[in-house]
Amino acid sequence: MRLAQKRALVARWREEYGFPERLLAAFMAVPRERFIDASLSDEAYGDYPLPIGGGQTISQPTTVMLMTHFLAPEPDSRVLEVGAGSGYQAAVLSRLVPEGKVISVEYDAGLAETARRNLRAADAENVEVVVGDGGDGLPDRAPFDRIIVTCACPKVPGPLVAQLAEGGALVAPVSGLLGETMVRLTKEGGKVKKERLGLFSFVPLRGRHGSDG
Numbered sequence: 001m002r003l004a005q006k007r008a009l010v011a012r013w014r015e016e017y018g019f020p021e022r023l024l025a026a027f028m029a030v031p032r033e034r035f036i037d038a039s040l041s042d043e044a045y046g047d048y049p050l051p052i053g054g055g056q057t058i059s060q061p062t063t064v065m066l067m068t069h070f071l072a073p074e075p076d077s078r079v080l081e082v083g084a085g086s087g088y089q090a091a092v093l094s095r096l097v098p099e100g101k102v103i104s105v106e107y108d109a110g111l112a113e114t115a116r117r118n119l120r121a122a123d124a125e126n127v128e129v130v131v132g133d134g135g136d137g138l139p140d141r142a143p144f145d146r147i148i149v150t151c152a153c154p155k156v157p158g159p160l161v162a163q164l165a166e167g168g169a170l171v172a173p174v175s176g177l178l179g180e181t182m183v184r185l186t187k188e189g190g191k192v193k194k195e196r197l198g199l200f201s202f203v204p205l206r207g208r209h210g211s212d213g
């Protein structure tokens, strides 16, 4: 049942978005049911967000996959995620960077612990979860080839742009009147280029670079 639902999502994405096979394989390899409460496991492959505690949600599978596609990590990329939440997005990314690393910053210490536990249960290696205000990035660990923000920010936090490596890409949902516009920044020759990739809906960024900061 669950496997059939999972395969149906993959078939839809292949047809609708033409996602590369390695991205689809990463999705197939990660058990989403390990990243949500056991009482919700029958809903693991429904294409909608699910609660993960603390008023936060795990994004719907299509959103996770589209963001990962926009980010386009390479096998050796060093990836920074802002908002570990359940750890699911980090687990998908870790499959795509077998020779690289994913460092995920989480504001809520309790959720960070949950993410670590879920990542261990799902055998996701090369992921490190750090507690902190991800809007500040991790200056000591920079630069990053890829940066992904999984909560809505009023604007892309400056420290993250500064910590993006040359040739790197950053994907973030930026709040506006109608919801969040997915934005991709790329850095080439020291210049930052911005693209808008469509409307989404996200829980807000907290801390210094959030709307209440």
Ligand code: SAH
Residues within 6 Å of the ligand: 052, 056, 057, 058, 059, 082, 083, 084, 085, 086, 087, 088, 089, 090, 105, 106, 107, 108, 111, 132, 133, 134, 135, 150, 151, 203, 204, 205, 206, 207, 208, 210
């Ligand atoms: N990527 C997650 C879902 C993220 S939900 C997953 O796959 O499950 C958004 C998360 O961002 C929440 O866990 C929230 O606590 C976290 N968050 C909000 N503001 C943050 C900040 N300033 N720094 C780090 N994490 C933040």
